[in-house]
Amino acid sequence: MPSRTARGNLAQRLMQHRDVGRPAVVRANSGYLYSTYFFPNALAVGDYDLYVTPVGQNGQGFPPGYSLTYTETNLINAQRIPDQTAYRFNEIGVYIDSRAPLSDINTLINTSNFRINKTEYNYHYGPLHLFPGGAGVAGATADAATPTQAWSNGWPTPTARVKLGTPIELDPGETFKFTINVTQPGTLLGSETIGETLGTRVEIILWGKSASEIAP
Secondary structure (H helix, E strand, C coil), X not given: CCCHHHHHHHHHHHHHCCCCCCCCEEEEEEEEEEEEEXXXXXXXXXXEEECCCCCCCCCCXXXXXXXXXXXXXXXXXXXXXXXXXXXXXXXXXXXXXXXXCHHHHHHHHHHEEEEEEECCCEEEEEEHHHCCCCCCCCCCCCCCCCCCCCCXXXXXXXXHCEXXXXXXXXXXXXXXXXXXXXXXXXXXXXXXXXXXXXXXXEEEEEEEEEEEEECC
């Protein structure tokens, strides 16, 4: 559970954005957000936006007809925080699908950087190779009889997440997004095929605390 100080600060920010004169009950808890982009096998130079497509809609590189599920994101509003919730995130990770070949992971982490775009500022965090996912597969084996392999960009443990010196604070109803910027073209072998589209999943995950207004 969040500390008393963290709960109080989040609750205070939440109350600043609510309707005055209406009773409120605030619930504080651990909070996290995640969002996935489906990178095409022909990787082009440019910007790729995450946290813009909510659950149930199509976007973020996924082929037409594919609606994002809670496997890809837990964002419920397009590019914005719900009106009844405030977040403070102090850890961040970039997870690349563990089914992807090692060459795909190397291409993505060595040719890409990412940033956050918030209401009042844009902030560049740096190249992907500095931000392990803190998730993935451990203990995978490979032998001649059963050639199985899995890779992770960093050790798959919560201790591998990057701790932020300055937390990311998102207020109720605030708009934001993350952008992965690819600086060199490349070719991805792909972690999966959806329909006829081959691609590799990349997920930006935020860990921290949340405060939500619930009905009294």
